Amino acid sequence: MAILDAAGAHGAHFAPIEQADLPAIERLLDLAFGADRQRRTAYRLREGITYEPEASCVAYDEHGALVGSLQSWPAALVEPDGVATPLWLVGPIAVSPDRRGEGIARAMLRRALTAIDATGMVAVLIGDPEYYGPFGFAADATGGWSLPGPFERHRLLARLDDGAALPAVGMLGPRHP
Numbered sequence: 001m002a003i004l005d006a007a008g009a010h011g012a013h014f015a016p017i018e019q020a021d022l023p024a025i026e027r028l029l030d031l032a033f034g035a036d037r038q039r040r041t042a043y044r045l046r047e048g049i050t051y052e053p054e055a056s057c058v059a060y061d062e063h064g065a066l067v068g069s070l071q072s073w074p075a076a077l078v079e080p081d082g083v084a085t086p087l088w089l090v091g092p093i094a095v096s097p098d099r100r101g102e103g104i105a106r107a108m109l110r111r112a113l114t115a116i117d118a119t120g121m122v123a124v125l126i127g128d129p130e131y132y133g134p135f136g137f138a139a140d141a142t143g144g145w146s147l148p149g150p151f152e153r154h155r156l157l158a159r160l161d162d163g164a165a166l167p168a169v170g171m172l173g174p175r176h177p
Helices: 020-034 104-119 129-135
Strands: 013-016 057-060 066-078 085-093 123-127 144-146 156-159 169-174
Touching: 013 104, 020 085, 057 104, 066 104, 085 104, 085 169, 104 123, 104 129, 129 144, 129 156
Parallel strands: 085 123, 144 169
Antiparallel strands: 013 057, 057 066, 066 085, 066 169, 123 156
């Protein structure tokens, strides 16, 4: 993703994630999701891989403080016969609690999806269908998928182009090079 220095939602400025301080991102994630966040199933989907900088970004306020972070990860849906379909796992998407509701998360998501769309692969995430539906995410294609831990089936969402299809059954996990 190219450097995005234009002002975004309510004065937030966006930048490539590699320009960010990783401990600051971790603190923001703890603030947004709790210190026990790494026990969630979504973290198992990212074990052993690193986020993709081209489809990840951060947001800063007018004083240079980190107020948002979005990471995207290489994932795969592995069918019972071993055939793997490459996907992108979007998230976590974190915004500082005092900046929520300003459109920062939506702006970061639009930027990530632009980069993901350029790869031709499907984006998936675990999240609220009401929030992510306007971005094209739905649970229609994921009903037969498994994850390496507990999850709420209606929150496993995929973003498909019109007419695109994904395997009906498989295990979602990290995509290793």
